[in-house]
Amino acid sequence: MITGGLGFIGSNLARRLMALGDVEVAVVDAMLPDQGGNSFNLDGLADRVKVHVSSIGNEATIYHLVSGVDYIFNLAGSTSHVDSMQHPRHDLELNCAAQLTLLEACRHFNPRVKIVFTSTRQVYGKPLYLPVDEQHRVAPPDINGIHELAAENYHLLYHRIYGLRSVVLRLTNVYGPRQLLAHNRQSFIAWFIRRALDGDVIELFGEGRQRRDLNYVEDVIDALLFAGASEEAEGEIYNLGGDEPISLADLAEALIAQTGCGSVRPVPFPPERQIIDIGNVYSSYRKIETALGWCPRTRLDAGLARTIEFYRQHREHYWHGNANSFPRPFATTTGN
Numbered sequence: 001m002i003t004g005g006l007g008f009i010g011s012n013l014a015r016r017l018m019a020l021g022d023v024e025v026a027v028v029d030a031m032l033p034d035q036g037g038n039s040f041n042l043d044g045l046a047d048r049v050k051v052h053v054s055s056i057g058n059e060a061t062i063y064h065l066v067s068g069v070d071y072i073f074n075l076a077g078s079t080s081h082v083d084s085m086q087h088p089r090h091d092l093e094l095n096c097a098a099q100l101t102l103l104e105a106c107r108h109f110n111p112r113v114k115i116v117f118t119s120t121r122q123v124y125g126k127p128l129y130l131p132v133d134e135q136h137r138v139a140p141p142d143i144n145g146i147h148e149l150a151a152e153n154y155h156l157l158y159h160r161i162y163g164l165r166s167v168v169l170r171l172t173n174v175y176g177p178r179q180l181l182a183h184n185r186q187s188f189i190a191w192f193i194r195r196a197l198d199g200d201v202i203e204l205f206g207e208g209r210q211r212r213d214l215n216y217v218e219d220v221i222d223a224l225l226f227a228g229a230s231e232e233a234e235g236e237i238y239n240l241g242g243d244e245p246i247s248l249a250d251l252a253e254a255l256i257a258q259t260g261c262g263s264v265r266p267v268p269f270p271p272e273r274q275i276i277d278i279g280n281v282y283s284s285y286r287k288i289e290t291a292l293g294w295c296p297r298t299r300l301d302a303g304l305a306r307t308i309e310f311y312r313q314h315r316e317h318y319w320h321g322n323a324n325s326f327p328r329p330f331a332t333t334t335g336n
């Protein structure tokens, strides 16, 4: 089962799993407005993936769905740090309350299920040193980070107390095909890609000197599968990370070079972003490399080229959010 499976990372995971063959995949996604859920993300898999349009916070649905499942890749959540500051209780519902409902469902109806939860390196806050490893203190700089940290801890508590086989991955910035491009409140890299492809100005807050590491989505899928397959990973937290930290200004230039369009303009930091900005941040992935053998394999230029090609081919499905217009090519159930 993939929660958030119509979103960016979840749908790429569903595609990889289906390509492996001999596996049944069910997706649960609430298709929330302004988030990455997009029916086109599972285009072509209509007859092979069972899709349930529901929140994992919907007890009636989720209590029923978890039984008999071997693995849960738990990717459902709200990812926008800016939105979490505007609507903190909504973020609480999605990133904490709904997570507890899923975990309670597992505790009662499938206590030995393997569950891989995707958190964020935002939980570390403004780094004290770089690259950030798992020993770094946690100090979330925004509501979303606080709720992700709580959700991690719920997963690890249910492992210690009830025996759920939970693993936590702290993701860094992920990019690739099937990401939300409709607005700029989720991912700066997706937004930069869109602006470049449109031949628009890419605005760089504070001149874009902040350095970040990026992971191509297929590398993140590898990590999810490695964590799912490993008993050693249970009860652990692992960072993912990239090899080539890059400034936002250099990333924008790389995109302009690859697309052949767009331009950059430094602009002052909007106050609502400055207040939660964490400056330079990139993660060490040595722990997962040592334990599970994972490392990112896709170089940035190759990942960007594949990403740009995908959106050139499918832009009509990504330029406008379509969370409110869910066609029904799939077998679905619904819920709130």
Ligand SMILES: NC(=O)c1ccc[n+]([C@@H]2O[C@H](COP(=O)([O-])OP(=O)(O)OC[C@H]3O[C@@H](n4cnc5c(N)ncnc54)[C@H](O)[C@@H]3O)[C@@H](O)[C@H]2O)c1
Binding pocket: 003, 004, 005, 006, 007, 008, 009, 010, 028, 029, 030, 031, 032, 035, 036, 037, 038, 054, 055, 056, 057, 074, 075, 076, 077, 078, 079, 094, 098, 118, 119, 120, 121, 170, 171, 172, 173, 174, 175, 179, 180, 187
């Ligand atoms: N993309 C990144 O760069 C990144 C970085 C760090 C962490 N993460 C984490 O990875 C996970 C997946 O991110 P993504 O980029 O694929 O996001 P996304 O927005 O593309 O997908 C998330 C999906 O979850 C669904 N969802 C949200 N709350 C739900 C609920 N209560 N029940 C069912 N579905 C729900 C949304 O409708 C959406 O389709 C998130 O939990 C996020 O915190 C992502």
